[in-house]
Amino acid sequence: MTRVATLAEIAQEAGVSAPTVSKVLNGRADVAPATRERVEKLLRQHGYRRRGGDTRTSPLLDLVFHELDSSWATEVIRGVENVAREEGLSIVLSESAGRLTPGQSWVDGVLARRPTGVLLVLSRLERSQQEQLAGRGIPFVVLDPAGDPGQQVTCPRTTxxxxxxxxxxxxxxxxxxxxxxxxxxxxxxxxxxxxxxxxxxxxxxxxxxxxxxxxxxxxxxxxxxxxxxxxxxxxxxxxxxxxxxxxxxxxxxxxxxxxxxxxxxxxxxxxxxxxxxxxxxxxxxxxxxxPLTEMAEVAARLVIDLARGARPAALRVDLATTLVERSSTAPPREAAGTVGGGSVEPW
The missing domain is CATH 3.40.50.2300 (Response regulator)
Known part of the structure; x- marks a missing residue:
């Protein structure tokens, strides 16, 4: 059997102290990004996995949006909240200020919180960020991904x-x-x-x-x-x-x-x-x-299943769209007419 390197050996190879390696393993935020990346790389190379008490998670779902400024987001939050309430979980809500990829400070916060799982809405994670979450055993699901999430990422979305x-x-x-x-x-x-x-x-x-x-x-x-x-x-x-x-x-x-x-x-x-x-x-x-609320419920249940060790039946889950006909559409007039010629209806 291949011997797993000790923390002291990883620390020596990384040129840092053993407490610094421990901080990285425990998701502490007080580690320089370059140092964290170097230690993370060595931990992966040596196949190091947390054991014992290090595997504990918090009863939280981390929900992150690239923007939080419309009722669209409200419908998604409602769906996640429906599932979280049933499962006895709380929600940590974050916004990445319009960036499709959250910053490293967000990742550091997630590693420190050790939530049950992470849900990203219209967002994406860099490969290194995915590896950081995976290294801590924190599953994540991307709801309606902004870009190509990768072949191994679970993604509920609409048609x-x-x-x-x-x-x-x-x-x-x-x-x-x-x-x-x-x-x-x-x-x-x-x-x-x-x-x-x-x-x-x-x-x-x-x-x-x-x-x-x-x-x-x-x-x-x-x-x-x-x-x-x-x-x-x-x-x-x-x-x-x-x-x-x-x-x-x-x-x-x-x-x-x-x-x-x-x-x-x-x-x-x-x-x-x-x-x-x-x-x-x-x-x-x-x-x-x-179906925004339903899509969010599916995403929340998927990330909870992943946290429990279950494998999803499919990585891509597509929920159907439906045309809802109301009063804003009608056959066109024979001639389009000229701009400014019509009357204004009160809205």
């Missing part, structure tokens, strides 16, 4: 491509042929998938893809308004727009109002998410429902 296809097909079935798209950030997989679904629907209908009608947004209200003013101000403006998410759809409503256009008489709008507010705006928003 974004199908949703983009359904949204665009709905507008095509109503008779629209000039259909715009306000997508999300190109760096996010969900944005690309929805845009690919949009383009596939046009292709299946024999409609030429027009890049002049496509813009990348950021999933925020103001982007929908700003890009909406740009698209709707064109002489050959679209008669319908797939807004990519509900917040951008509401921004598009505001752009139409500024330009004197009515929804749906002059412009049909489809969103994505089906947030609670979608049914209460005027007119109620046609949108693609993604």
């Amino acid at each position: 974004n491509w199908d949703g983009g296809l359904a949204a665009t097909r709905h507008l095509l079935d109503l008779g629209h042929r000039r259909i715009g798209l306000i997508g999300g950030p190109a760096r996010m997989m969900c944005s690309r998938a929805r845009a690919d679904g949009y383009r596939a629907a046009l292709d299946m209908a024999g409609i030429a893809y027009d890049p002049e009608l496509v813009r990348a947004g950021d999933f925020h209200h103001e982007a929908g308004r700003r890009i909406g003013v740009e698209l709707l101000g064109r002489p050959d403006r679209p008669t319908a727009v797939f807004a990519g998410n509900d917040l951008q759809a509401l921004g598009l409503y505001e752009a139409a109002r500024e330009l004197g256009l009515r929804v749906p008489e002059d412009l049909s709008v489809v969103g994505f998410d089906d947030l609670p507010l979608a049914r209460w705006v005027g007119p109620p928003l046609t949108t693609v429902r993604q």
Whole structure:
């Protein structure tokens, strides 16, 4: 049998003290990043695993978002909370200030807390960060990953491509042929998938893809308004727009109002998410429902199962989207008309 190196031997090889190696093993934050990385690498090389009391975890789920500024996040938190309450776990909520990859200070905090598991939403971990969590026996799940999470990472997600296809097909079935798209950030997989679904629907209908009608947004209200003013101000403006998410759809409503256009008489709008507010705006928003709460519940149960040593039946879990038809879409007028010619309806 191969002998496992002692902490003293690892410390000597790393050029640090044995207490420093112990701090790294215990997830202490008071270790310089370069030192931590060097010790972590040696621990992995020597196949060192914590034993005895070092395997204890806290009854916590770490939930991290890249941004926490919309009711989208609220629906995800609700789903995680449903499962955490049943399991007697508490939630530690973090935001990475718009970065898709959390910083090392967040990783240090997780290692110090030793939670039952970690859930990352629209985020990703660097390979070294994944190895740090794995080295402490802390499982993680990525909910709707921002980028390619790797082949061995468990990822619940929604059928974004199908949703983009359904949204665009709905507008095509109503008779629209000039259909715009306000997508999300190109760096996010969900944005690309929805845009690919949009383009596939046009292709299946024999409609030429027009890049002049496509813009990348950021999933925020103001982007929908700003890009909406740009698209709707064109002489050959679209008669319908797939807004990519509900917040951008509401921004598009505001752009139409500024330009004197009515929804749906002059412009049909489809969103994505089906947030609670979608049914209460005027007119109620046609949108693609993604089951955010259910998706979060699935993610929470998966990470708890991983913590208990169970292997998931599948690493990719796709939850279906559904088109919800409301009053923001209608057949197009025979002529698009001119901007500023319509009356403004109260919203």
